[in-house]
Amino acid sequence: MRALRLGRRVFDGGDYAVMAIVNRTPDSFYDAGRTFAFDAAVAAVDSAVANGADIVDIGGVKAGDDGPEVTAAEEIDRVVPLVAAVHDRHPELVISVDTWRGEVAREAVAAGAELINDTWAGWDPTVIEVAADTGAGFVVSHTGGLAPRTIAEKAVYGDVVKEVRAELVERAEAAVAAGVRADGVLIDPTHDFGKTTYHSLDLTRRLDELADTGWPVLVALSRKDFVGETLDLPVDRRLNGTLAATAISAWNGARVFRAHDVAATREVLDMVAAIKGDKPPKAPLRSL
Structure with missing residues (x-):
């Protein structure tokens, strides 16, 4: 299993990395703008670091199709100052920028971002050019050909796992051929995007088939619709379902976990790592 290098950090095969979500958006589906204000976003990053985040993913545009359009200039204004502030406050933290736009990615990397999380599967091809030019890491995603937002x-597939796997491997290899560092590429099946709940459940169940490609797998499961539809629960009651999916994904080989609930996710991943034998218990005393 290949090591993953992001900025100063190297994540080996037995490491699980928590990627905290911090959105400078006024209309996030999860927190409805709780971290839109600059100071609130900085405080959210501080809290995530204290709770065990290895990576913070900073975004300036919601993924959903509702809400107003956000121009590239507006996105830069929301994202880049926060990236710069976080880089100064937490120099050991890996900063990811959640954007599909090359111009936003380039500004964010110049300000200190070390990973480009392109959740819209190369809709803007200049995003890959930024990763190649700057040495930033790059998330290859699968959206079924959807346009952003x-x-x-x-959504129809013959075998969703085989089709997602084939496309992700092809796109990861193309990214490396375009000059992106091989040890900075992750693949993301991108649950919910271009997929039904049944597809997202199947991808979770068979995630080992993606991990077996050798590319590090990122999963973004947190509070998503496939969890809500499976359990018939609203966003504010989806934590338990998210953590169940997180544990199964970790067992099946995922390595990076994009999460709103950092402390809970960290505990679940540490427990999975201990059960697998990749990490020792923190305070073993019973009957010793």
Whole structure:
């Protein structure tokens, strides 16, 4: 299993990395703008670090199709000053920028971001150029060909896992061929994006087939619709389902976990790592 190098950090095969979500958006589906204000976003990063985050993923545009359009200039204004502030406050923290736009990615990397989380599967091809030019890491995602901020009317696959796997491997290899560092590439099946709940459950169940490609797998499961639809629960009651999916994904080989609930995610991953034998218990005393 290949090591993953992001900035100063190297994550080996037995490491699980928590990627904390901090959105400078006024209309996030999860927190409805709780971290939109600059000071609130900085405080959220501080809290995430204290709770065990290895990476922070900073975004300036919501993924959903509702809400106003956000221009590239507005996105830069929301994201880049926060990236710079976090880079100064937490120099050991890996900063990721959640954007599909090359111009936003370039500004964010110049300000201190070390990973480009392109959740819209190369919609803007200049994003890959930024990763190649700067040495930043790069997340290869799968969205079923959707344009940014759209939802599939009907998602149909023959075998969703085989098709997602094939496309992710092809796109990861193409990124490396374009000059992106091989040890900085992650693949993300991108649950919910261009997929039904059944597809997202199947991808979780068979995630080992993606991990077996050798590319480090990132999963973004936190409070998503497939969890809500599976349990028939609203966003504010989806934590337990998210953590169940997190544990199964970790067991099946995922290595980076994008999460709103950092402390809970860290505890689940540490427990999975201990059960697998990759990490010792923190305070073993019973009957010793």
